[in-house]
Amino acid sequence: MHKIFVLSEDDTRQLLELEEVIEGIENVYKEKSSGSGKVFPLVFHEFEKGVADMDIKSGTLDKMGVYGLKLVSWFGNNPSKGLPSLSGIVMLFDSSTGLPIGTISAEHMTGMRTGAAGAIGAKYLARNNSEVMLMVGSGHQASYQIRAMQTVIKGLKKVFVYDPINFESAKGFISKFEYKLDSIEYIPVQDLETSVANSDIIVTATPSKKPLIMKEWVKAGTHFSCMGSDMSGKQEIDENILKSAKLFTDDILQSVSVGEFEVGINNGTITKEDIICEIGDVLNGEYDGRTSDNDITVFDSTGIGLQDIAAGYIAIQKAKKINIGTEVKF
Amino acid sequence: MHKIFVLSEDDTRQLLELEEVIEGIENVYKEKSSGSGKVFPLVFHEFEKGVADMDIKSGTLDKMGVYGLKLVSWFGNNPSKGLPSLSGIVMLFDSSTGLPIGTISAEHMTGMRTGAAGAIGAKYLARNNSEVMLMVGSGHQASYQIRAMQTVIKGLKKVFVYDPINFESAKGFISKFEYKLDSIEYIPVQDLETSVANSDIIVTATPSKKPLIMKEWVKAGTHFSCMGSDMSGKQEIDENILKSAKLFTDDILQSVSVGEFEVGINNGTITKEDIICEIGDVLNGEYDGRTSDNDITVFDSTGIGLQDIAAGYIAIQKAKKINIGTEVKF
Structure with a gap:
């Protein structure tokens, strides 16, 4: 039987x-x-x-x-x-x-596998000496993203949490977050621009339909794991960031049709050919990920079955x- | 919980x-x-x-x-x-x-719902006075088809069972068939041509890729429920039967691409427009099914989720x- x-x-x-x-x-x-x-x-x-x-x-x-x-x-x-x-x-x-x-x-x-995806993006694409993570969004997914990031980025010292709707949510999230490590300082932030400029790794996990983070705010060497865009019309970061960044995705087809790269491709800021490869090609050693500490890298995680x-x-x-x-x- | x-x-x-x-x-x-x-x-x-x-x-x-x-x-x-x-x-x-x-x-x-489909085809399209069923194929599905047909065609008197591979299978099937009714005679047959000519309702449930039943054998008034064709290239009855018959299906799209009507449409014997409607349109009273005792009717059941x-x-x-x-x- x-x-x-x-x-x-x-x-x-x-x-x-x-x-x-x-x-x-x-x-x-x-x-x-x-x-x-x-x-x-x-x-x-x-x-x-x-x-x-x-x-x-x-x-x-x-x-x-x-x-x-x-x-x-x-x-x-x-x-x-x-x-x-x-x-x-x-x-x-x-x-x-x-x-x-x-x-x-x-x-x-789903929370666990999505957290894992964001962290893998940073593990393979962020600078080795990354110490500061900015979490954009303080919803259900934020907890998984931070837990996973702590697991792979051993030198993490600070985690900023920003909520695009209200600051209280970010504060509340941190006070309730159960997986705090002693080696890390968790800080709710109100000023997104300054926080972006001070971060090594930025994870976005919001339902946003307009860019929250502008190109001028981003320092050289930053890594983005963009988790939120999984439906046509969603966007979390300024498409001009993509223009000067190295682009990676979990699935090229989804990325250009429903992911973070969709808007930039549709308005001509980037082209499909600007996507270097799927992240698996980096893991398999077929393509380089980051090649310089000055690279801005973006991992568009659309989520695959x-x-x-x-x-x-x-x-x-x-x-x-x-x-x-x-x-x-x- | x-x-x-x-x-x-x-x-x-x-x-x-x-x-x-x-x-x-x-x-x-x-x-x-x-x-x-x-x-x-x-x-x-x-x-x-x-x-x-x-x-x-x-x-x-x-x-x-x-x-x-x-x-x-x-x-x-x-x-x-x-x-x-x-x-x-x-x-x-x-x-x-x-x-x-x-x-x-x-x-x-799946056996039950497929048996039900074949019987519904006969219930709505076969002649009211139908008494003889021919089951073509003596595999797993034959039992469900006969059980379901007995349930809906109350005047059934004879069930012929034909196996395209060997006669022993048809005999063995009948001896093992557990749902025999006293009012019905179950007869294994070897001569498909004569059996077709003597049947009111013909159900085909084989994996055949070439026609088993030829047009010349079919008498006016016959109903077919074609259950076997559910993949491109499968065919159970001569496409020339379709030319002079009234055609119904469970799903027009599947019927023309993977069902019993595929071959006939591909070689130009019939066109998609020759399909009168989906069987649900008959059940809902939007289209007529059989309109004369001389009609040959074909229900192509491809199976839908x-x-x-x-x-x-x-x-x-x-x-x-x-x-x-x-x-x-x-």
């Missing part, structure tokens, strides 16, 4: 460790670069414009030996019913037999080992 | 009744016709040509209040490992909140009522 694993939100919170997820997402980028990781076409449906939609991201990681999908639903009116607006589910299958492996609640997992598949697979493998989750006959 | 239902193969075998599935699939066709049922784009991936592939069919049934997907994997080498070559999983979500409802093993469910969503939803609703299946925190 075949069995599948079902992992709840609580289970994934117990199971996933950032170090393991980061390693898994690095393998995702490598597999995508080498061709053994393949992204299948996105399915998107809007039930009602601005009110409710869903998408299905799917793909295969042949080396890891797993394929599958994530379906994410967004129902904007849910909070008024006491329900989460975002919910999602990941389904995994064994590449050698096609049999289902398991079903995983996707909320925490393969990240969810890898993160889910890590959770399932661990669940089997340490006996967490529910095994159900299928 | 949110919970989802997990239904195994055994659960679906206990839960699903053909009468209910037939009613559900009729509602699917009606929803598709009226526009409240929407089919999302198909995702298909071939891991290795002729060896292993998978597809994701998805869509929404707004009236029924459910959306979701079915992922089906086909791994041709599985039987040599003692595993099924086909496996699949259905995931359902609540249209009012986006929250996951459940996960259902898809094998038996909405059938799986409906069948899965029926199973889940019943599971909740009679306490079958596994409820898992999520």
Whole structure:
């Protein structure tokens, strides 16, 4: 009799460790670069414009030996019913037999894999001596971004947190942030321009539709991990920054159509050819990342289904080992 | 705490009744016709040509209040490992909140919904006085087709079973068929031409890539439910039959690209415009089906994801009522 694993939100919170997820997402980028990781076409449906939609991201990681999908639903009116607006589910299958492996609640997992992505951008593209991180956005994702960054950038000394809506949110975020390290100072900031000028690594994770950070503010050597733009029309940083920066992405196709590079390409500030490569090509050593301490580097992370598949697979493998989750006959 | 239902193969075998599935699939066709049922784009991936592939069919049934997907994997080498070559999983979500409802093993469910489809074709398009069914193909699907046909065609007196590979299979199938009715005679046949000429309803469910049934054999008034063609290049009946027949389908797009009508359209025997309508338009009364006892009618059932969503939803609703299946925190 075949069995599948079902992992709840609580289970994934117990199971996933950032170090393991980061390693898994690095393998995702490598597999995508080498061709053994393949992204299948996105399915998107809007039930009602601005009110409710869903998408299905799917793909295969042949080396890891797993394929599958994530379906994410967004129902904007849910909070008024006491329900989460975002919910999602990941389904995994064994590449050698096609049999289902398991079903995983996707909320925490998505936070972890997105945090890992932002940190991997900095790990491979930021200056080695980076000490100051600026987190733009103090929502759900900010916590994952900072935790992951602390994991990969060992010399981190300061984390600025800026909220584009109000300063209180940034303060509140820091006071509640549970993963503070003694070696790091966490500072809510109001003056974005000065904070940008004083930062080595800038992570943006907002739903912004206009640039928050202007070119004139950015010092040479800065690295950006842009996490927020994942839908047409979204933009977090001035497209003129892109013009003089070295550009990397997790997926060129998504980057030019729905990512941070979309606006700049559409208005002619940059071209698709200005994108040096996908980040996996840097991890695989096929392209250089940063080549000088003066480079401004931008990693546009649009999010790919393969990240969810890898993160889910890590959770399932661990669940089997340490006996967490529910095994159900299928 | 949110919970989802997990239904195994055994659960679906206990839960699903053909009468209910037939009613559900009729509602699917009606929803598709009226526009409240929407089919999302198909995702298909071939891991290795002729060896292993998978597809994701998805869509929404707004009236029924459910959306979701079915992922089906086909791994041709599985039987040599003692595993099924086909496996699949259905995931359902609540249209009012986006929250996951459940996960259902898809094998038996797919058989039931496909049997229902073939029978619905006959229910709405065959002559009222139909008494003889010819089942072409004696594989896994034949049993579901005959069971469903017995459910909707109350005057059925004879069921011929023909196997295109060998007669013993047809004989063996009938001897093992568990759902025989006393009012019906079940006859394995070797002479396809004579059997076609003596049948009122012909159901084809084979993997054939060339026509098995020729135009000259077919008497006026015959109805065909063509279930086998669901991939480019497949064909079960002579395309010249289509030329003089009234043509219906579950999905026009699939029908002309991967269904029974593909070959005839590609070689110019028929055109896309010769397809009268989708079957849901007949169920909704927007188009006539058969208008004379002399019409030859053809229903090309290519299979749509909405059938799986409906069948899965029926199973889940019943599971909740009679306490079958596994409820898992999520």
